[in-house]
Amino acid sequence: MIICHKREELRRVLDGFRLKKQSLGFVPTMGALHQGHLSLINQGLQENAFMVVSIFVNPTQFDNAADLIKYPRTLAHDIELLQSFSERIVVYAPTVEDIYGNTIAAKSFDFDGLEHQMEGKFRKGHFDGVGTVVKRLFEIVQPDYAYFGEKDFQQLRIIQKLVEKHALNVKVIGCDIFRAADGLAMSSRNQRLSEAHRAVAPFIYQILKAAKLRFGMENAKEVTEWVEAQFDMQALLELEYFTIADENTLLPLETKENTKSYRAFIAVFAGEIRLIDNIALN
Template identity: 80%
Template sequence: MIICHKKEELRHVLEGLVPKNQTLGFVPTMGALHEGHLSIIVKGLKENAKMVVSIFVNPTQFDNSSDLKEYPRTLEHDLELLRSLSEDIVVYAPTVEDIYGELISSEAFSFDGLEHQMEGKFRKGHFDGVGTIVKRLFEIVRPDFAYFGEKDFQQLRIIEKLVEKHHLGVKVIGCDIFRAEDGLAMSSRNQRLSKTHREAAPFIYETLKAAKIRFGTESANKVTTWVVEQFEKQGLLQLEYFTIADEETLLPVETKQNTKSYRAFIAVFAGDIRLIDNIALN
């Protein structure tokens, strides 16, 4: 397995690495790899001649300095996991300086309003940071296909818009949410949960599944009110938001239409750990 820490080194490695008429796949990560990441990487390995995986905790997408400081950094363990999948993976694990130089700042992006919903309302500047790092990584790696998990569905839609508006020449592939046996969506933040909060956290997905059933016969407003009430009764988990939105525009639903696809989005605090999830409703 080849590990590169500088973009010039990575570009040199990638030159001529992919045979003609075959493709290069890419999975960008912030490390602390888990089974969800691995399932995405396995999909990429099956569909491409070569795979690049980046491991980089991007400072510009954190709106909370303590969250950035506490974010798990487990590079050696991550590399062991990647080796267990394939020795053919190329790893790009850059420093902040290699990505940003001396000025660590985000570009300003417009994603046609996608950035103002849900996460955008609660995490100031987050999607400018996401757009900045993903655009730079695409320009460095130059993949044919890039893979992203649907747990961050809003991010997935925004990256699709980034590629479209900036003509980046990458095909973005969404991958199913990978869940623990009890339904909790896999996240690097899960390892920071206390035992009590980890035991309570599956309530999030249980509530999403129940909301999906209710959405079949009830309005979005009624379902939302019901979800809020369930979390008020729960006690250990604090609901930040629950939104039912159009999958295409991410705008909240007012009146259901049979021709549109809808998804429920949720953000919850388990102590000081913030968890997000979503579910397709139709």
């Protein structure tokens, strides 16, 4: 396994792969790697000769400074995990300066309104930060394929829109949500859950599955009201939002149409830890 901390050394390594016309996959991460990340990398390894995995805690996508400070940084453990996983991985673990230079700031993006729904309503500037760092990483790595988990489905759609609008030469692949045995969607934030909150957190996926069943018999308003009532009775979890939206536009559902695909999105606070999840409804 090769580890690079500077974009120049990464480019030298990747140029060698390109001379051999070997396909290159990419999984961008913020570290604190878990089985969800490994599932993305594994899919990429099946479809490409080599995988680049970036490990970079991006400061411009945190709307809460405390969240940035508390975000787990486990680079040594992450590298050890990847070394044991496959030799066909190149790790890119840059400094902030290597990505941003002397100006650490997000650029402004227009994602055709995708950025104003759900997470965009609660995390000001978040998707500008995501767009800035992902576009920069795509420019540095120049992968053939990039793999993103559907747990962050809104982010996945926004990155697909980024590639489309900026004519970037990479194919974005969405991958199934990887869940713990009890249904909790894998996330680096799970490491910060208290024992009590970790025990109750699978309730989120249980509610999503129940909402999917109700969606076949009830309208979006009725399903939403039922979900809100369930969380009102759950003392350890606080519902921030539950939305049923069009998978393509991410606009909230008003009138159900048989030709469209819908997805339920949820954000929940378990103490101070914010958890998100989603489920396809049809």
